[in-house]
Amino acid sequence: MQSPQATVADQTKNHGWARKIFVQPVVDIRDFFREAARLHGGMFVAIIAATYFLQGFRSYAFGGAILWFLRNLGLTSGEIQIARSNILITWNIKFLYGLLFDNFPILKRHYKPYYMLAALLALVSALCLGIRGIVSNISSSIALMFIFLMAMAMCDVIADALVVKKAREAGARGGAALQTFCWIVYYIGYMIGLPTSGTIVGLDGSNGRINNLYLWVYVPSAVALLVLSFFVNEEPSEGKWTPMIFVNNFVRLLKSVFLNKYVFLPVLFIFLRGAIVPDISDAYDFWLRDRPDGGLVIGANTQSYINLVGGITSIIGLLAYGKFFTGTSFRKIFFWGQIVAAVFGILDVALYKQWNVAINFPDLPFLFFGNSIGNIFSQLTSMPFLVMAAQLAPADIEATFFAGITSVSNGGNNLATLWGGSMLIALGVDFVDPVTQARTYDLQKLEIAVWIRFALTFAPALLVWMVPNSSSIDPYGEANKNELTVAEVDAAEAADADAKNLEDAKPQAVPAK
Numbered sequence: 001m002q003s004p005q006a007t008v009a010d011q012t013k014n015h016g017w018a019r020k021i022f023v024q025p026v027v028d029i030r031d032f033f034r035e036a037a038r039l040h041g042g043m044f045v046a047i048i049a050a051t052y053f054l055q056g057f058r059s060y061a062f063g064g065a066i067l068w069f070l071r072n073l074g075l076t077s078g079e080i081q082i083a084r085s086n087i088l089i090t091w092n093i094k095f096l097y098g099l100l101f102d103n104f105p106i107l108k109r110h111y112k113p114y115y116m117l118a119a120l121l122a123l124v125s126a127l128c129l130g131i132r133g134i135v136s137n138i139s140s141s142i143a144l145m146f147i148f149l150m151a152m153a154m155c156d157v158i159a160d161a162l163v164v165k166k167a168r169e170a171g172a173r174g175g176a177a178l179q180t181f182c183w184i185v186y187y188i189g190y191m192i193g194l195p196t197s198g199t200i201v202g203l204d205g206s207n208g209r210i211n212n213l214y215l216w217v218y219v220p221s222a223v224a225l226l227v228l229s230f231f232v233n234e235e236p237s238e239g240k241w242t243p244m245i246f247v248n249n250f251v252r253l254l255k256s257v258f259l260n261k262y263v264f265l266p267v268l269f270i271f272l273r274g275a276i277v278p279d280i281s282d283a284y285d286f287w288l289r290d291r292p293d294g295g296l297v298i299g300a301n302t303q304s305y306i307n308l309v310g311g312i313t314s315i316i317g318l319l320a321y322g323k324f325f326t327g328t329s330f331r332k333i334f335f336w337g338q339i340v341a342a343v344f345g346i347l348d349v350a351l352y353k354q355w356n357v358a359i360n361f362p363d364l365p366f367l368f369f370g371n372s373i374g375n376i377f378s379q380l381t382s383m384p385f386l387v388m389a390a391q392l393a394p395a396d397i398e399a400t401f402f403a404g405i406t407s408v409s410n411g412g413n414n415l416a417t418l419w420g421g422s423m424l425i426a427l428g429v430d431f432v433d434p435v436t437q438a439r440t441y442d443l444q445k446l447e448i449a450v451w452i453r454f455a456l457t458f459a460p461a462l463l464v465w466m467v468p469n470s471s472s473i474d475p476y477g478e479a480n481k482n483e484l485t486v487a488e489v490d491a492a493e494a495a496d497a498d499a500k501n502l503e504d505a506k507p508q509a510v511p512a513k
Contacts, residue, residue, distance in 0.1 A: 122152060204300055
């Protein structure tokens with residue numbers, strides 16, 4: 001029989017584990033807020049927090065809002081992915097927004113007027129998509145979605161520029177903490193906006209429900225951003241801005257990337273990492289919605305809750321990076337993160353082949369499990385990318401450079417969407433009857449697409465030699481000497497030794513009497 005002391009000790013131990021799982025994450029988030037406000041000022045933190053929160057709140061606009069809107073217009077999964085890749089070009093040209101903001105101020109201000117303009121564009125486009133009858137064809141729908149996401153991208157560039165400047169001032173660990181804070185706020189908005197959006201869309205957004213999403217979620221969000229823009233505190237710029245300054249900064253941006261191997265190779269890795277693995281998510285989502293194999297139907301509303309759980313586990317990945325991996329080399333995190341993510345990629349194959357059912361693991365909890373694991377490791381490799389991008393940015397063009405880096409990343413992901421959609425069309429995965437709008441599937445072709453994607457998820461791990469084997473980068477300073485080859489270091493040391501010998505051989509001056 002256990003002693004009372006042992007029983008109390010066991011209870012305390014159990015409560016300790018419960019606290020770590022359920023209470024400590026909340027405490028950590030609170031501490032991030034307090035520390036960010038202490039380091040960077042309450043007003044700055046409030047504006048950044050609100051901006052990132054609203055970006056997360058509207059994140060459904062990147063995927064589900066496009067997917068189900070265009071599905072109801074009769075497009076196949078491959079056609080929708082190609083249309084989505086065209087719409088998301090708005091996020092591939094973020095560096096152009098950065099150049100615009102940096103070089104062409106309005107009323108001597110670089111950010112506030114553009115923030116207001118972006119909020120107005122988002123408001124008008126969301127209203128047009130939300131009111132039924134205004135949008136009557138595919139081309140106008142895609143154009144309005146393009147404008148809406150362009151406005152979101154402009155707000156994102158402005159917020160990123162402000163954060164990058166603060167992150168540079170805070171150093172490596174402070175910058176990582178600030179980036180972590182921003183992503184936590186983003187995911188809080190994500191976790192509120194996602195189930196809200198999914199509930200409004202319902203099974204597949206039919207009967208005008210997809211229009212209601214724009215009207216009741218994205219219009220109020222745009223209004224909130226417009227109000228928020230009035231509180232951006234920006235001092236007038238006294239510098240003179242001309243087209244030549246714009247050209248000079250653009251040339252400087254290109255030189256900073258292409259003429260510096262410590263910048264070019266990580267940037268190339270970021271692009272290839274996203275581009276290599278084809279995106280076939282639209283076909284997968286349609287397959288879950290229609291289940292031509294007779295399995296459990298999982299519509300847009302249920303998928304939003306699956307993604308919600310993924311968002312919660314992403315915060316776990318964020319906190320884990322901030323606590324345990326800020327001192328780990330970029331190369332190691334990218335390599336092992338990609339390997340683990342690739343290994344767990346077999347879960348997508350397992351669901352399609354129904355291997356989970358064979359071991360009595362139902363589809364719905366299996367989807368929750370797979371999505372959660374994938375999001376943890378995805379976030380663990382996203383944070384070092386953001387920290388690395390901030391450290392690569394040259395002084396005075398932070399907004400342009402950071403926007404360029406994120407454009408490269410988005411461009412890689414967009415290329416994966418484009419060639420994934422092209423692959424789905426080439427394989428003939430699904431077909432929509434133009435008269436009845438009935439959707440049919442070739443399940444063997446879909447299986448081929450699933451296996452191709454799984455095989456290619458390992459490929460980015462072969463490219464990690466492109467990123468530094470360290471946890472910080474100084475591409476424009478003395479720290480780059482650590483990245484020299486052995487021969488270069490030996491040559492530099494020999495030159496230093498020769499210079500010292502010459503100095504020692506010089507005759508010494510005689511002090512004047």
